[in-house]
Amino acid sequence: MTGATTTAAVRIVEVGPRDGLQNEKQPVPAATKIELIERLAACGLPVVEATSFVSPKWVPQMADAAEVLAGLRRRAGVAYPVLVPNLQGLERARAAGAEVIAVFIAASDAFNRRNINATTDEALQRLTPVVAEAIRAGLKVRAYVSTVLGCPYQGAVAPAEVVRLVRALADLGCYEISLGDTIGVGTPGRARALFRACADAVGTARLALHFHDTYGQALANVYACLEEGARVVDASVAGLGGCPYAQGASGNLATEDLVYMLHGLGIDTGVDLDRLVETGRWISAVLGRAPASRLGRIERRVTCV
Amino acid sequence: MTGATTTAAVRIVEVGPRDGLQNEKQPVPAATKIELIERLAACGLPVVEATSFVSPKWVPQMADAAEVLAGLRRRAGVAYPVLVPNLQGLERARAAGAEVIAVFIAASDAFNRRNINATTDEALQRLTPVVAEAIRAGLKVRAYVSTVLGCPYQGAVAPAEVVRLVRALADLGCYEISLGDTIGVGTPGRARALFRACADAVGTARLALHFHDTYGQALANVYACLEEGARVVDASVAGLGGCPYAQGASGNLATEDLVYMLHGLGIDTGVDLDRLVETGRWISAVLGRAPASRLGRIERRVTCV
Numbered sequence: 020m021t022g023a024t025t026t027a028a029v030r031i032v033e034v035g036p037r038d039g040l041q042n043e044k045q046p047v048p049a050a051t052k053i054e055l056i057e058r059l060a061a062c063g064l065p066v067v068e069a070t071s072f073v074s075p076k077w078v079p080q081m082a083d084a085a086e087v088l089a090g091l092r093r094r095a096g097v098a099y100p101v102l103v104p105n106l107q108g109l110e111r112a113r114a115a116g117a118e119v120i121a122v123f124i125a126a127s128d129a130f131n132r133r134n135i136n137a138t139t140d141e142a143l144q145r146l147t148p149v150v151a152e153a154i155r156a157g158l159k160v161r162a163y164v165s166t167v168l169g170c171p172y173q174g175a176v177a178p179a180e181v182v183r184l185v186r187a188l189a190d191l192g193c194y195e196i197s198l199g200d201t202i203g204v205g206t207p208g209r210a211r212a213l214f215r216a217c218a219d220a221v222g223t224a225r226l227a228l229h230f231h232d233t234y235g236q237a238l239a240n241v242y243a244c245l246e247e248g249a250r251v252v253d254a255s256v257a258g259l260g261g262c263p264y265a266q267g268a269s270g271n272l273a274t275e276d277l278v279y280m281l282h283g284l285g286i287d288t289g290v291d292l293d294r295l296v297e298t299g300r301w302i303s304a305v306l307g308r309a310p311a312s313r314l315g316r317i318e319r320r321v322t323c324v
Numbered sequence: 325m326t327g328a329t330t331t332a333a334v335r336i337v338e339v340g341p342r343d344g345l346q347n348e349k350q351p352v353p354a355a356t357k358i359e360l361i362e363r364l365a366a367c368g369l370p371v372v373e374a375t376s377f378v379s380p381k382w383v384p385q386m387a388d389a390a391e392v393l394a395g396l397r398r399r400a401g402v403a404y405p406v407l408v409p410n411l412q413g414l415e416r417a418r419a420a421g422a423e424v425i426a427v428f429i430a431a432s433d434a435f436n437r438r439n440i441n442a443t444t445d446e447a448l449q450r451l452t453p454v455v456a457e458a459i460r461a462g463l464k465v466r467a468y469v470s471t472v473l474g475c476p477y478q479g480a481v482a483p484a485e486v487v488r489l490v491r492a493l494a495d496l497g498c499y500e501i502s503l504g505d506t507i508g509v510g511t512p513g514r515a516r517a518l519f520r521a522c523a524d525a526v527g528t529a530r531l532a533l534h535f536h537d538t539y540g541q542a543l544a545n546v547y548a549c550l551e552e553g554a555r556v557v558d559a560s561v562a563g564l565g566g567c568p569y570a571q572g573a574s575g576n577l578a579t580e581d582l583v584y585m586l587h588g589l590g591i592d593t594g595v596d597l598d599r600l601v602e603t604g605r606w607i608s609a610v611l612g613r614a615p616a617s618r619l620g621r622i623e624r625r626v627t628c629v
Contacts, residue, residue, distance in 0.1 A: 169628025176628065204628045206588025207547050235581035235618035236588070239543040242512050270618075276540035283511025283541070313540035313575075323474025323481065323509045 028287045029245070030066065032197070032227060032253045033059050033274055035302070036087075037068040037102055039259025041078050043306065049083040051305060053090045058298045059256060060097045063289040064274075068121065071102035072112045085115040100161050104135075109149050113156060120153050122146050122193070123163040125201075126181045127170035139180070143187060150191045162193040163229065167213060168205030178213050182220050189221040196226055197253055200240070203233030203270060207243035210236075214244045227251035230272050232258065237272040238280055245284075252277060257299035258311030273312030275299050283324070333592045334550070335371065337502070337532060337558045338364050338579055340607070341392075342373040342407055344564025346383050348611065354388040356610060358395045363603045364561060365402045368594040369579075373426065376407035377417045390420040405466050409440075414454050418461060425458050427451050427498070428468040430506075431486045432475035444485070448492060455496045467498040468534065472518060473510030483518050487525050494526040501531055502558055505545070508538030508575060512548035515541075519549045532556035535577050537563065542577040543585055550589070557582060562604035563616030578617030580604050588629070 036056045040047055052070070059067045069091065075082035088101060100119040103109045112120055124142045125131045131142045150160050167181045181198070188196050198217060200210070210230070217226055228244050228251070230237040241252055255271035278290050296314050303310040310316060341361045345352055357375070364372045374396065380387035393406060405424040408414045417425055429447045430436045436447045455465050472486045486503070493501050503522060505515070515535070522531055533549050533556070535542040546557055560576035583595050601619050608615040615621060 169626055171626050174626060174628050202626055202628075204626055206585050208589045209629070233618065233622065234584055235543060235578070236585055238540060239547040239585060242544040242547060273540070279539055280511050280541055280544060284513045313538065317538065321474055321476055321479060321507055321509055323479050323507075324514070 028250070028289070029281050030251045031064055031274060031277065031281075031288055031290065032066040032068065032100075032251060033064045033256060034068045034229075034253050034271065035059065035256040035259045035274070037071050037081070038253075038271060039255040039257075041071060041080050042260055043080055045306075046080065047306075049086045049090060051302075052083070052087045055256075055298070055302050056087070056091055056099070057094075058301070059295075060094045062291050062295045062298060064295075065096065065289060066098045066100065069099040069101055072108035072115075072117075073102065073104045074108075085111060088112075088115040088117060098159075103149060103153075105145065106149055106152060109153055113158070117158065119159045119161060120149075121161040121163060121197075122149055123165065124184060124188075125165045125170070126184055127166040127173050127176050129172035130166045130170045130201075133172060139184070143184070147191060150188075150193060154192045160191075160193045161195045161197065161227075162188040162191075163197045163199055164188070165199040165201040167198045168200040168209055169202055171202050178216050181213060182216050185217045185226070186220045189225055194225070195251060196221065197229045197251075198226060199229040199253075200231055200237075203231035203236065205230065205240050206236055207239045210240035211243040211247050214247050214249055218248060223248035223250065227253055229253040232270040232272050237270075238276060241272070241277065242280065245286075256295065256312075257303045257315055259302070259306075270311065273299070273310070273314070275310075275312040275314035279314055333555070333594070334586050335556045336369055336579060336582065336593055336595065337371040337373065337405075337556060338369045338561060339373045339534075339558050339576065340364065340561040340564045340579070342376050342386070343558075343576060344560040344562075346376060346385050347565055348385055350611075351385065352611075354391045354395060356607075357388070357392045360561075360603070360607050361392070361396055361404070363606070364600075365399045367596050367600045367603060369600075370401065370594060371403045371405065374404040374406050377413035377420075377422075378407065378409045379413075390416060393417075393420040393422060403464075408454060408458070410450065411454055411457060414458055418463070422463065424464045424466060425454075426466040426468060426502075427454055428470065429489060429493075430470045430475070431481050431489055432471040432478050434477035435471045435475045435506075438477060444489070448489070452496060455493075455498060459497045465496075465498045466532075467493040467496075467501045468504055469493070469501060470504040470506040472503045473505040473514055474507055476507050483521050486518060487521050490522045490531070491525045494530055499530070500556060501526065502534045502556075503531060504534040504558075505536055505542075508536035508541065510535065510539075510545050511541055512544045515545035516548040516552050519552050519554055523553060528553035528555060532558055534558040537575040537577050542575075543581060546577070546582065547585070550591075561600065561617075562608045562620055564607070564611075575616065578604070578615070578619070580615075580617040580619035584619055
């Protein structure tokens with residue numbers, strides 16, 4: 020073991036406004052969502068997932084997707100991906116001015132069946148024309164693979180199945196594939212082994228980490244994968260959100276805690292941590308709760324380096 | 325990077341009954357403390373820190389130290405260290421049947437001054453006859469060095485100062501020296517570098533990790549240090565406790581979350597995780613709060629391996 024972590028920059032993909040807010044039961048006004056996205060971009064986050072063009076019947080909280088995306092003052096150099104489940108969603112996203120979309124699939128048959136009533140292969144078939152059409156139209160496509168380290172319905176998920184999907188999504192032209200530990204069951208050894216297997220298939224630069232902190236393992240898993248060359252990490256300001264379809268799945272990794280670790284490792288993120296903590300406290304107050312991040316709960320940070 | 329974590333066993337030092345309970349404002353009955361210690365030992369934990377023979381004026385919660393220690397049905401093969409601040413405490417501990425004591429010192433002058441009104445060198449001088457007398461009497465002595473990665477009063481702490489203390493404590497005959505990140509500010513790179521420096525001085529086998537989760541970094545720090553050969557880790561069931569003298573210092577690493585990570589890494593601990601989670605829920609309920617561990621909050625764990 021050398022213990023060396025390179026100082027190459029890590030790109031953080033902020034998913035709070037979409038992945039975080041989508042499960043809020045009380046409607047959040049579009050103006051608040053827009054303010055959140057703009058504040059996050061102003062913190063220096065290079066990618067802020069803005070909203071989701073899923074059917075409002077599935078996720079009522081995201082019914083204002085077009086309004087949010089259109090109302091946004093976009094910053095140069097910041098990407099604002101939007102989630103898209105199908106061709107209809109893609110059309111709505113394009114009409115609203117989306118430049119980057121994100122598609123999703125689970126690595127578990129049981130999860131795909133419960134979530135979208137399809138086998139994994141059927142899910143891949145459905146997603147294929149969406150990606151193709153988006154790319155044809157000049158959009159960039161990100162892909163989420165969920166349940167990569169375990170499924171709430173079937174338990175174990177074979178790493179080979181994850182690798183197969185990652186390769187297929189890369190072949191379709193997705194510029195980035197995010198590995199989602201949807202229920203947060205992964206531990207560092209399995210996380211890094213899976214990352215390495217996927218990196219062997221498509222390269223490290225094409226992969227993102229999307230770890231949940233349900234079992235408290237998210238940061239340790241990120242750290243282990245950094246050692247394997249991971250350079251893109253998804254996180255949610257104030258730890259907002261979780262997965263609505265997965266029992267016990269709560270606790271997105273909080274962006275503040277991730278940034279604190281990365282900066283402590285000497286890894287540049289471009290993010291202003293003080294401003295990010297303030298943003299996390301603000302949105303938490305708006306939602307009427309304490310921040311789920313650790314950093315957001317510390318009254319006075321101590322500088323010890 | 326090989327990513328290999330050896331499968332050598334890790335010894336967990338459970339500190340909940342002492343480090344955890346000492347800050348409880350409401351008195352906890354001795355019978356409850358005894359039940360907690362006995363339950364923890366029954367989970368398979370090899371070391372359960374039982375109580376503290378500090379002055380009841382300083383820590384009223386530990387005024388029943390002798391009663392707790394004497395009332396305990398000890399399990400064969402389990403050690404029950406007790407904290408001892410001075411010769412008077414040592415005498416009380418011996419009289420109550422202690423076989424292992426723990427002494428403490430901070431690596432920061434500012435912290436020692438505020439905590440015990442002494443410089444670090446004076447603190448070391450005060451501690452020296454306590455360790456000598458304990459060893460002469462046939463007791464084993466563990467030592468805590470606190471603020472090893474940062475001090476709430478002075479900020480940065482020089483790694484060389486930590487190494488100096490670790491070496492001094494080893495020379496005095498302490499069988500184990502626990503490296504305490506009292507305020508939880510450490511990140512994995514600094515944690516592993518400090519561990520390595522200390523291990524170069526006294527060997528890995530003589531060191532324990534004592535990380536707080538205040539900044540959410542504790543498990544990542546443990547993981548990084550495991551890669552450097554760390555094999556003893558302190559943790560507190562249900563995340564009980566923190567440091568009463570350090571502003572913002574809360575959040576002991578929860579034993580449940582640590583055990584989950586270690587078992588996920590294929591590292592044996594001897595601990596029955598289900599029973600431990602149950603114990604953490606029980607003591608949290610007794611104290612009238614939700615467990616601070618992540619595992620304790622999960623309704624139904626999903627087995628994914």
